[in-house]
Amino acid sequence: MFDTAVPRERAFLIGAELKGERPYLPVEDSLAELAQLADTAGIDVVGQAIQRFDRPHPATYIGPGKVEEVKIMVEELAAGVVIFDDELLPRHQRELEKIFGEDVKIIDRTALILDIFALHAHTREGKLQVELAQLEYRVPRLTRMWTHLARQAGGRAGGSNGGVGLRGPGETQLETDRREIGRRISYIKKQLDAVQSHRERHRAKRQQTELQTVAIVGYTNAGKSTLLNQISSANVLSADMLFATLDPTTRKVVVPGGREILFTDTVGFIQKLPTEIVAAFRATLEEIVDANLLLHVVDATHPHAAAQIEAVEDTLAELEVDHLPRVVALNKADLLPDGAERPANIEDVSVLVSAQTGQGIEDLLTAIEATMVRFLQPIEVLLPFNRGDLLSLFHERGQVDGEAHEGMGYHVYGRLPERLVPYFEPYRVGK
Ligand SMILES: Nc1nc2c(ncn2[C@@H]2O[C@H](COP(=O)(O)OP(=O)(O)OP(=O)(O)O)[C@@H](O)[C@H]2O)c(=O)[nH]1
Ligand SMILES: [Mg+2]
Structure with a gap:
């Protein structure tokens, strides 16, 4: 949706704090993370607003007063996108689109993350999975967002800036669009089945080697890919951006005891990302489900390391893999001041490492092997x-x-x- 070739879009962010709810992050920090996501998607953040409420407004999510306030700011700041930090219900989205008018796109965190996924998917399977997740996400929200899809599917004409004349297609148009999306979804599913059965044959072959496998999991940007590169010569892209990795990479590593173990780098997790979307990455999911051990990489320098650990643990529980043994790599030790405290909420074996300098890596591999044998x-x-x-x-x-x-x-x-x-x-x- 956000073509990097055109001038960067300007976004206004909206965060909400539900009274009585205990979020992973304070609303300000969650918004800071959203801003980072926006930046990764090539969007400039020009302003933000926060609302604290008992419950979302039934029609517009934020209250009518806030809507007016934001509308004025959005106009003044010439923002073209309003991004909500929480998932909007389809009816919220429709109502907000009506109020903000056709020049302002209304999206939420999930749509933004799906966009980043679309930018970062490289393999055929990755691309198909992202498109499928995007379509499924959009079907109930179909309004003018459809125009983007039309472009992507090589369908009807529609400017790349999603503006003119695209507002609120009539009922019949929507029905046609839904049917067309439905067809596209079943087409993609068929393609995916083919790719996946190919991958299964590949995996079956791999399993015959009887090597044990470690899935590297963790919050996005924790250093998973850097770690895999450090322990093997994987050459996986590691970058200071969110969701750099989408497609799993597996490498054989000889651990200090002399045994060979397979390590797989996987897609990162983030708070407030619906688990179905993580699960849409079947390749990643299978790698995690089939692993003998999960190596949880934590950015120990992050001010919210503990909250990130909790979000990752919760995602693992939702994916029903929390029974697997875990070893925690407290990463980026090279940036930690001496005597820095470790996050308090780690129950598993943990080792302080630097994926970048190699510090602690031998100890980490030894701990992994010991844990595997024990488990x-x-x-x-x-x-x-x-x-x-x-x-x-x-x-x-x-x-x-x-x-x-x-x-x-x-x-x-x-x-x-x-x-x-x-x-x-x-x-x-x-x-
Ligand atoms: N100083 C320092 N930086 C590190 C270390 N490990 C990773 N980084 C940096 O942290 C950033 C993220 O690293 P990645 O390996 O891409 O992180 P990831 O967990 O694979 O992230 P996603 O694939 O985006 O989920 C990069 O800029 C790395 O250079 C470390 O031990 N020390
Ligand atoms: Mg990565």
Whole structure:
């Protein structure tokens, strides 16, 4: 939506603080993060407003008085975009578009992040996934935003600045648009299925190598890609921008004990990003779900490191991978003053490192290996045929090294996370 070739757009930001709610960040800091996102998308921030309320206004999200106030400022500052820090309901968006008129775009944090994703997606799969997420996000919000889509899909004419004559298409037009989007969505899904089945074959091959895998997760800009580059010669783009990485990269690393482990760099997390959108990145999601361990990279120099840790932990829980063992890399140690305190809310093994200078990296790899071994216990079981549930669990959460049907049941051996061993204890055979 934001073509970097044209003069930078001017944006006005709106943050809200819901009384009684405990957000990850104070509203001012969340807005600062939103400004950083805007900058990454190539937009200049020219002003901002904050509203504190008990609940969002049913029609316009912020109250009518605030709307008027903002409208005047937006005109004075010649802002072309108003960005809400919280997700707007489709009806809020429609009403606000009506009030602000056709020269002002109304978007929210999610739309902005999707835009950045669109700018940063490089692989075919990444691009398809972003477009799909954007379309699904837009369907219920269809108004004049559609014009952008028309361009992208190579459809009807429409200026790249989304202005003239595009305001409020009539009902029939909207219906046609919806149908067209529907067709585009099913087309993309088919394409994605093809790409994904190719990737699955690739992954199956990789799994045959029986290498254990570590997924590098963490808040955006924490230093995940820099870390992967440091421990391997990955050559992943690392940059001081949000969501530099969208497509996972996997590299083999020899850890100090001599064992080879696969490390995968993944898309970063951020507060207030709907989990469905993270989940839309199937490649990233699969890497995380299938990992034997999560390496959580934290920017220890960030003033809100603790809040970022919490946001990442919550996202992991929503993705249902919080049972995986974790090691925390407290990164950017080179910038930390001596004796700086560590964030208090870390429950896992943590190591202070600098992905940039290499400081602490050996210790980190050693801690990862030790944690992996501790969490995965070798086990051999004979599961009765009526415990197909345990057999599936073994496959899903553990590592099956061998499996055979025998007269008595399923004979399985491999490794299981420590936590799951008790369920299998009654069926243990061998040592
Ligand atoms: N001083 C210092 N800077 C670092 C360190 N690690 C990463 N950085 C910088 O932090 C910024 C972000 O690093 P990335 O590796 O791109 O971060 P990321 O977690 O992959 O970010 P996304 O892919 O955007 O989610 C870059 O400017 C890096 O140079 C470190 O140990 N010390
Ligand atoms: Mg990265």
